[in-house]
Amino acid sequence: MLVRDNMTRDVRTVAPETTIQEAARLMAEADVGALPVAAGDRLAGIVTDRDIAVRAVAIGRGPATTVAAVMSLEVLYCHEDEDIGHISANMAENQVRRLPVVDVDKRLVGIISLADIADARASEAGEALEGITRPGGERSQSIEGRA
Template structure:
């Protein structure tokens, strides 16, 4: 099965120059913890609720902070024609719960989450990826 068969197609995109308050409101309205970030029709990053909590609020930045100041700019993504098994292994290896999906022209066409994978597969690949993602952390891990 290919990524395009499981991905969520209706993806909202945060603008790199909008505020984290606007991004947080969009996340709240979608009940999502992450948004792809676009600038001039290009995928330039991802912003998560964790980015807002740690890189903004945790560092004393206010709600008017721009998304591009706290987003993750090293964007990992997958292609819509890749096999889900391959992408799921990669998600576990790089410890990501969701990936933007692009076509071969690198246009954003969707987002793939572990939940999407769990809905369409019966081979346990979502669980395998989650076990890779949820590896215990370092000295300050709460799982110790």
């Protein structure tokens, strides 16, 4: 299964000069914990609710603080044509809960979260379970299945 099949496509972004108050408001509206930071059409960073809490509020910075002052500059990302299994291993190794998704031109096209991956795997598990519990078949244990 590929990232493009399970990523969230409708991704809000913020500019580096956006205030953390506005970023937090956008996160609340969209019910998300992170927003990619875009400078023009390029990914410049990512700001999370944790960045705002730890890098701003905890040290007394006010709501007018810019996203640029608290965002994570090292942005890990993935490509839309990558396998979810590979991405989930990468997320575990790097201890991140979400990754921006870019296309071949490195333009932001979505975001994939731990929840998206869990949903994808649940779907695969659900399909397997449905097949396993379907009556009959080559490995049936019913009396009619014996030769």
